[in-house]
Amino acid sequence: MKKVNIGGVPEHFNLAWYLTLKNGEYKDKGINLRWHDYYGGTGVMCKALREKKIDIAVILTEGIVKDIIDGNPSKIVQTFVQTPLIWGIHVANDSPYKTIEDIKGKKAAISRYGSGSHLMAYINAENNTWDLKKDLDFEIIKNLDGAVEGLTNGTADYFLWEKFTTKPLVDNGTFRRIGNCPSPWPCFVIAVREDFIESNKEDLQYILDIINNTTTEFKNIPSIDKTIANRYEQQLDDVQEWLSLTEWSQKLIDKKTLNNVQKELFALNIIPKVVNYEKLVHKL
Template sequence: MTLQKPLKIGYVPEHFSTPLHFAQKYFGLDAELIPFPSGTGHMVTAIRAGEIDVAIGLTEGWIAGLGKTEETEENDGGYRLVGTYVETPLCWAISTGKSRPDIKSVDSLKGSKIGVSRIGSGSYVMGFVLADQQDWLLPTTASGSSAPYNEFIVLNTFENLRNAVNDGTADFFMWEHFTSKKYYDNGEIRRVGEIYTPWSSWKIVASTKLVSKSDDETKVDERVEDLLEKLNQGIKHFNEHQDEAVKYISTELDYSEEDAREWLKTVRFPERTQGVDLKVVNGTVEILQKAGVLSAGSGIQPEGMVAKRR
């Protein structure tokens, strides 16, 4: 019998990764954890390239990636949704440079230069959701879609985004609130506002190489099933040992103890990570279509995005 290789798991090395750390430390998760500080957009590229097998990232990034993919024999989108990692929405902080007196409020951002980690990333997708909420979306013209911003500046990393709003390369960017807060506190960047995702914020995906269909049944590789079960144990440990979670976040990650404790009040992980609610996917697709990120009738449809349903 040939032994299967441990999974390569992509993740964002932020406070949300703590249950994954516990799953490996205490519950025997046999996997190689590969950090992607540049976020979900980078993981979409990596899982399609075969560099990782499974990934934990933002709902909007995964769904936008599949919704923009026309499925063919040669291109199946590269991944499918298999699990739910966080039940609560994500608070995106809207940030600008410390010396930008021209940017006083969210209203000042219409037609400006938005910094994003990658095209298709959460920071990119949420730019359209913000524009939709602010009624900045313009009707499509004969020459194509009219974007709510003057330019999308691709900057890859959170550090590059912070630098860009201070040197004028970009006017603003959006990133998770508690990850941004340290840099408000030290005066490096300035907060303009915030926006919450209209959906539960983190999902787990697996490469299509680990998903198989027989008749009407879809199965995922046993290593993925083991990962989901170990994550359940990691989440349970996280919930029952919050002082340990705070210590890990404040010593191994880039957060203060105070911010770690405040974050704990805002986040809820599921008791069981297995599966994704199709209603959540449908609702996310509807909002992304309204925001102009996806087009109705195009790309992989919600039913085809989910390999493992709740």
């Protein structure tokens, strides 16, 4: 049986992978697919791809684009979630900050440099016409638990993370959400190491076919809203809202979209150059 390692964040977006694994669908094709949770998000997964700890990553679009341009020998093979990620902008519940303007020049908690929380802090700054050199400051907190600690003890002032994942922390009074910042592109893609693509095209196609069959029908799975609410400790109405806003994809991200991602990252000085579409993607 062929062992394949895949990584992703342990969030509701990736429940379809858990369901297909639980059903043994990959083993039926002779594939031992091993899922690895990455609580630190995109930056940690980029490192894992480079170090060959994982073969495949379900990863934020902007983060993997940056890392491929920075030399990560991987390619995007498909969009996974077509809709934008809605990033909540959070502060500690007892902090004095009430508006986006209040956090201008304050310290943003980020999981690591190159992560989604880091890149989206730039997008938020640009959206609010801040000075990107003067008005941004960062504190590395590694993951969501680190953000709770950092915002609570004051080593950081605000934190961007997917709003439904952090909603329980808003509900219990740990965080206050002072705004939202949707990503200006499809949020998650599937990226694969180039050497794995070259030697495992058939297995990779099987994996994508299986997950795509599930995401196509995901919203129609009986009581899927209750399953998500229980598994991820979410309120049922929050899950229903999230499901109504989220669309999965079974196609390769298009050239126009990737050019828009690159133009934005280049304008923010996050990437040094804009590269050809073919440098970023592999069409199976």
